Amino acid sequence: MQIDREHVRKQFDQYTASYDLSDTKIRLKAEHTYRVAELCARIAESLSLPAEEADLAWLLGMLHDIGRFEQVRRYGTFTDAKSVDHAAFGADLLFREGLIRNFVSSEEEDGLIETAIRLHNAYLLPEDLSDRERMFSQILRDADKIDILRVNCEFSRQEIYNRPEEEFLTSEISEQVLQDALSMQNVLRAHRKTAADYIVSQISLTFGLVYDESRKIVLEQGYLERILDFDSRNPETAHRLQQIRSKVKQFLNKAEVPVSVEEMRRRDAATIAAGTPGKVLMRRAAEGIFKAWGEWPDGTLILCGSGNNGGDGFALAEILSEQKISCRILTLSDRRTEDAAYYEQRAARAGVPIQKYETGRAFEAPLIVDCLLGTGFQGEVREPYASAIRNINSARERGSRVISADINSGMNGDDGSGALVVQSDLTVTIGLMKTGFFTEAGKTHYKELTLAEIGII
Numbered sequence: 001m002q003i004d005r006e007h008v009r010k011q012f013d014q015y016t017a018s019y020d021l022s023d024t025k026i027r028l029k030a031e032h033t034y035r036v037a038e039l040c041a042r043i044a045e046s047l048s049l050p051a052e053e054a055d056l057a058w059l060l061g062m063l064h065d066i067g068r069f070e071q072v073r074r075y076g077t078f079t080d081a082k083s084v085d086h087a088a089f090g091a092d093l094l095f096r097e098g099l100i101r102n103f104v105s106s107e108e109e110d111g112l113i114e115t116a117i118r119l120h121n122a123y124l125l126p127e128d129l130s131d132r133e134r135m136f137s138q139i140l141r142d143a144d145k146i147d148i149l150r151v152n153c154e155f156s157r158q159e160i161y162n163r164p165e166e167e168f169l170t171s172e173i174s175e176q177v178l179q180d181a182l183s184m185q186n187v188l189r190a191h192r193k194t195a196a197d198y199i200v201s202q203i204s205l206t207f208g209l210v211y212d213e214s215r216k217i218v219l220e221q222g223y224l225e226r227i228l229d230f231d232s233r234n235p236e237t238a239h240r241l242q243q244i245r246s247k248v249k250q251f252l253n254k255a256e257v258p259v260s261v262e263e264m265r266r267r268d269a270a271t272i273a274a275g276t277p278g279k280v281l282m283r284r285a286a287e288g289i290f291k292a293w294g295e296w297p298d299g300t301l302i303l304c305g306s307g308n309n310g311g312d313g314f315a316l317a318e319i320l321s322e323q324k325i326s327c328r329i330l331t332l333s334d335r336r337t338e339d340a341a342y343y344e345q346r347a348a349r350a351g352v353p354i355q356k357y358e359t360g361r362a363f364e365a366p367l368i369v370d371c372l373l374g375t376g377f378q379g380e381v382r383e384p385y386a387s388a389i390r391n392i393n394s395a396r397e398r399g400s401r402v403i404s405a406d407i408n409s410g411m412n413g414d415d416g417s418g419a420l421v422v423q424s425d426l427t428v429t430i431g432l433m434k435t436g437f438f439t440e441a442g443k444t445h446y447k448e449l450t451l452a453e454i455g456i457i
Contacts, residue, residue, distance in 0.1 A: 001108040003055040008062050011102045019069045024159045025078060029068045032147055037061030039143035039217065046213035047135075048291050056109060060116050060140045063103065066090040077162060080121075081189065091118040116140050123186060124275040131283050142214040145205040149223040152202045157195075167195035169233045173240045180204060181244045184251050184457055185274070196237050199230055206248055210284075212453040215252055224248070258433040261375045261413040264456075268431065271457045278339045281454050282308065285430045286315035286343075288452020289369070289405055290323075292428045298326040301365035303357065303388055304340075305372040305409075306333035311340030312405045312430070313371030314347045321350035330357040332372060332384050359384040362391055367401045370422045372409035375434060381410045381420045393423050406430040408445040416442020431456040 012033065019026045037058045044057035067090025068078065075083035094100040095114045116137045119125055121144075125137055151160070158165055171194035178200070180187040186208045187201040206224060209215055218224050228245050232238045259267070272278055289312065290296070302317055304310035313329065320327045329352060336344060348354055370392060372385055381389060389410055396402045402424045407413055410421035416439035427446040429437065431454050436442040 001052065001056065001104070001106045003052070003059050003104060005055065005058065008059060008103050012062055015066070015099075015102070016069060019073060023072065024155060025072045026069060028151055028155050028160075029065055029072075032151055033062060033065055035147045035150065036064060036140075036143045039146055040139050042217070043139045043142055043211055043213050046211065046291075047139075047287060056112075057136060057139050059104070060113065060120075060136060061143055063094060063100075063113065064090070064117050064120050064140055064144060066099065066117075067093055078160065079162070085121070087118055087121040112136060120144055123188060127275075127277050131280070134280055135283075138210045142209050142211055145208060146214060146217050146221070148202060148205055149218065149227060150221065152199075153223045153226045157198075161195070161198055163195045163198075168199065168230075171196040171237065172234055173197060173200055173237050177201070178240050178244075181207075182247055184247055196232065196234070199227065200241075200244060203227055203244060203248060207251055207457075210455045215453070219252065258435040258438055260435055264375060264413070264432055264434060267456050271455065274457055276455060278308075279342055281431075281456075282311050282315050282339050282343060284454035285312045285406070285452055286319055288430065288454060289316050289403065289428045290319050292450050292452060293367075293403055293426060296320060296323070296325045297366040299365055300325065300327040300367045300369065301363060302327060302329045302369040303372055303392070304329055304331050304344075305374075305385065306335040306337075306340075307374050307376065308337050308340060309371050309374035309406055309409075311337060311343050311371075313369060314340060314343035316369060316371070316405070317347040317352045318343060318350050321347070321352055328353040328355070330355055330363070330388075332357050332388055357384055357388055359387045362394065364395060364398075365400055367403065368392055368395055370402060370404040370409050370424065372422070373407075375407050375413040377407075377410065378412060381418075385409065386420055389420050389422050396423060396425070401425045403428060404446065407434060407436070411442065411445055412436055415439055416445070418445070421445045426450065428452050430454060 016030050021027050040057040040061035041054050044054040067086045071083055071086050071089060077083055080086055091114050112133055115133050119137050120140050125134060157168055173196045174191060174193045176191040177187050177197045180191060181200050181204050184207045187204045192198060192201055206218060232241060300320060302313040304313040317327050317329055372388060392402060404422050404424040404427040406429055408422045408424055408427055411418040413434040413436045416436035424446045426448045428450055430452050433451060437449055
């Protein structure tokens, strides 16, 4: 769908002109809208999305808070609990009252646009979203959270929340709000009771950020640091804010700290239990691998094992197909995890050739992606995996480039050891760094190492 950004801006300005732009609430939302739109586009571009998809992400930013203006005119507040759910209200204005046609004439993306706008303030996204709906919803939610941090620094708290400054300076942080923050989760609206709770609620938005680029922007802008430096006159609140600061720092820098295989397994399970489906994590892993390698050649070969590491390969093949890059898959097992089977079916539907690996048979490809054995591997590599690893290493000696997904197949994730290990030009580890990469043995298996952040808690 083609989106005319200049037309959208003109229509947005005409729509907001009917409201009182001298009202701080109206003015801040107009500014917020433009900033969120640009942030959406930046995050989309960081994911290597095509220009039309980046335009769609930008459009979501322009429309996401369209209900805020009428909310303030009718109710005089941004507090949904005292008025209406602003996200649902905005979606209704756009799609039930037809306002969307002022911005775009095509109905092609109406379903996705309505879904993303209606859910942009939801505590958790529902599990039944399509991968594309989830991605665009997450881009919008990240951008919105990032700019809310700015709003809370550049505009008066009293005007935003209709509370006197004295309440912010002297109130306590509620126990439930504290526990939400220390658990590195977004604060539930129902838990907020005091003025200080609203400050913590804004800080906790950081814990909901999904994309690497989003965290990078937060650190660049510095607004989070300004909020964290809030100087409460309440000693208990000051102490609790210090605890929360520590958790925020841990969250923003967590990917840099290597973890054991067992810790990675625990964190992965906790992320899924907290509401992020395994299929979503697998797609994010594949997107991270795709982004990490600059130029993907036609004829890329992906070798997939039986576990979720193989699933990352199937999901990557689907992405390459979407980008019109030819690839093929060799599988080493008939067994699949549920999520891996899901992406194998999607890759097959996308037309990616999938064949069984023949033990001992050499292969050639300009780029080989190793998705054979994951962090769960221990002990001796057995056939047909041993043959495949030897063939990968032989192909690399003949000039093929090699990427290992998450971990070099055959390597112990804790200590880096391994008698037969894939030697990679690039290893893209998923979620968190593993301790094995930084041992003397582990460092011998890769030329370059990078991280694909997928939102592990």
